[in-house]
Amino acid sequence: MAIRFGTDGWRAVIAQDFTFDNVRACAQGLALYLKEKGLAARGVVIGHDTRFASEAFAAAAAGVLAGNGIKVYFITHPTPTPVVSFSVGLKQTGGAIIITASHNPYQYNGFKYRTQTGASAPAPVLEAIESYIAQVQAQGSLKDLPLDLARKEGLVEDLDPVPAYRQHLSRLIDFPAIKRAGLKVAVDAMYGAGAGYLRDLLKGGRTRVVELHGERNPLFPGLRPEPIAENLHQLGETVRKSGASVGLATDGDADRLGVVDEEGNFITPLQVFALLALYFLEVRKERGAIIKTIPSSRMLFRLGELYHVPVHETPVGFRFVAPLMVREKALLGGEESGGYGFRGHLLERDGVLAGLFFLDLMVRTGHTPSQLVKDLFQKVGPHYYHRLDLTFPEEKRAQVEARVAQGAGGTLAGQKVTARDSTDGFRFILQDGSWLLVRFSGTEPLLRIYAEGLSQQGVEELLEAGKALAGL
Numbered sequence: 417m418a419i420r421f422g423t424d425g426w427r428a429v430i431a432q433d434f435t436f437d438n439v440r441a442c443a444q445g446l447a448l449y450l451k452e453k454g455l456a457a458r459g460v461v462i463g464h465d466t467r468f469a470s471e472a473f474a475a476a477a478a479g480v481l482a483g484n485g486i487k488v489y490f491i492t493h494p495t496p497t498p499v500v501s502f503s504v505g506l507k508q509t510g511g512a513i514i515i516t517a518s519h520n521p522y523q524y525n526g527f528k529y530r531t532q533t534g535a536s537a538p539a540p541v542l543e544a545i546e547s548y549i550a551q552v553q554a555q556g557s558l559k560d561l562p563l564d565l566a567r568k569e570g571l572v573e574d575l576d577p578v579p580a581y582r583q584h585l586s587r588l589i590d591f592p593a594i595k596r597a598g599l600k601v602a603v604d605a606m607y608g609a610g611a612g613y614l615r616d617l618l619k620g621g622r623t624r625v626v627e628l629h630g631e632r633n634p635l636f637p638g639l640r641p642e643p644i645a646e647n648l649h650q651l652g653e654t655v656r657k658s659g660a661s662v663g664l665a666t667d668g669d670a671d672r673l674g675v676v677d678e679e680g681n682f683i684t685p686l687q688v689f690a691l692l693a694l695y696f697l698e699v700r701k702e703r704g705a706i707i708k709t710i711p712s713s714r715m716l717f718r719l720g721e722l723y724h725v726p727v728h729e730t731p732v733g734f735r736f737v738a739p740l741m742v743r744e745k746a747l748l749g750g751e752e753s754g755g756y757g758f759r760g761h762l763l764e765r766d767g768v769l770a771g772l773f774f775l776d777l778m779v780r781t782g783h784t785p786s787q788l789v790k791d792l793f794q795k796v797g798p799h800y801y802h803r804l805d806l807t808f809p810e811e812k813r814a815q816v817e818a819r820v821a822q823g824a825g826g827t828l829a830g831q832k833v834t835a836r837d838s839t840d841g842f843r844f845i846l847q848d849g850s851w852l853l854v855r856f857s858g859t860e861p862l863l864r865i866y867a868e869g870l871s872q873q874g875v876e877e878l879l880e881a882g883k884a885l886a887g888l
Contacts, residue, residue: 419549421542423733425528427517430468434525439473442527443480443513444558445549449541450486455510455532459487461575463500465516465609465669467525468634470494474515475563477527481513482566483559489575494609494632496670497528498766502584503577504534505762511537516609516669519642519753522635535763536735582617588761589772595621597779602660602676603771604628604651606641610670613768618775626658641667643674643754643767644803645682652680662778662785666767672754673767675774677785684801685754686713686868691788692756692770694795695777696747697723704747704759707740709733710840711752711803711853711866718796731840732855738763752803752866800872804865804879805857806888813856816863819887820854828852828885829877852878854886863888 417433419426419442426442428434450456462478464470471492478488489507491500500514510532517526529537529545537545552558566572585591595618603625605611611630618625628651629639639647643665655663655676663676675683683691690713696702697719705726708716712729720727728744730736734757737749741763750756755765758773777788793799808816820842826833831846841855841864850869857864863886867878 419553420546421537423735424518424536425514425516425526427520427524427526429523430525434473436473436476439476439515439527440480440558440560441549441552443477444484444552445545446513446529447481447484447486447559448548448552449545450510451484453510456484456486458508458510458532459489461489461491461500461503461507461509461512463491463495463497463503463512463514465497465514466494466607466611466632466634467515467517467522467668470515470525473525474513477513477515478572479560479563479566480558482563482569482571483561485571487570488566488572490572491575491577493576495577496609496613496666496766496768498671498762498764498768499577499581501530501534501762501764502581503575504530504532506577506580507575514669518669519640519667519672521640530764533763535738536733538735538739584761585617585769585772588758588769589776591617592621594618594772594775594779595623598622599624599661599775599778600659601625601775602628602651602654602658602663604643604648604663604665604674605630606639606643606647606665606667607631607633607636608641608666608668608670610666610768613666613670614664614771617768617772626654626660628654636668643667643672644685648674648676648682652676652682656680662775664771664774666771667754670767671765673756673770673774674754675785677789679786681786683785683789685752686715686799686801687789687792688754688770688774689713689750689756690715690719690792690796690799691777692748692750692773693719694792695773697725699777699780702747705744707737707744707746707749709737709751710843711855712750713799713801713868714849714851715792715796715799722795734765798870799868800870800875801866801868802875802879803867804883806863806865806883806886807861808863808888810861813861816886816888817856820885823885829874829881850874850878852882854882
């Protein structure tokens, strides 16, 4: 099969396409790329998540790199993607391999590559690696070395990056203040690699953490490991019953954050992103550009106006956000999916750090999450949001895309369409500033319909209009 990288790595169904042979082909293709670019001598970090056989797939990749004479720093325990990315800088390697399918359903696993900066690889790099992978598949030119032998020869060295990562976070977060605050924090680890992180980071004070789904279970029973409203009912119920101050959730590889307020109500990722921006701009008095992806909130443009900072927009994918963060020396960057990156940290999303910043916002303002949303709306006006994920037969993709590409007429959900673009999907901006976006997932047969409006009813009407537009 042809292996193609999406917005953040290659993902496929385990045993169907995500096989040991294909993972080894990916590793061999990466080895050839690293040698071409003169990065092989720096070595590679390899980490994995909690999915089925992730540690075995990671070991298979390590054997191939070792077979190519490339030093591997092997993280033996399930580890969040941002911690693996942090390890790149820690060991000054030529990059990292992460075996994870992030928020995808349990049947999937994936192969991510992080560059020597710890960031998602840009499209030209991924295309070069894909070309090498195709060459390996065609020629069968694979080098491999048993892991035990590779360890004996010093080509594989076990690594625990957690102590250094914790020390780094202590320079960004006032842990003593959060621990003294006496918060009760419900955390849903979603059976993922972030299990135990917030609990362990916040222990030792008056603040208490109650963790859900902190054990490893590759089936993710009862939920999909994506921290969006439909997957966080149990977290919301736990907050309500326990009287928790807030609920936080991290996805399967802990690079995304979901939040529910003190009443168990979901706070949308667009609102969380805007609140984090307000935290840096108003509470911490910092200044710098904000980088947002197309489906992220227009509230950020308003905050940019109020605090006199530039706001830049990119297609979906942190591989687009990270380069702009470097170029603009940005304060923060983020995505609609709940992934946020921060200046002074990594060129990578980090759900654990985002959750800590949200707690710090609560502590410094003394406000509950629902009060924080009200504060935000007082500054930028009310904004509501929802997303629909619709499955469709893969063979109908071209038909559905053609329908959407034809676009709406002059109106949508009873409002005049004032602008439209197809930079990433098909977006329609309406007269009152509301918008609708229809785009295809890069990793699954999914159509995503996003809408932001000035009322919840307006959002629902836009979503229905989007479904009609797609014929679904």
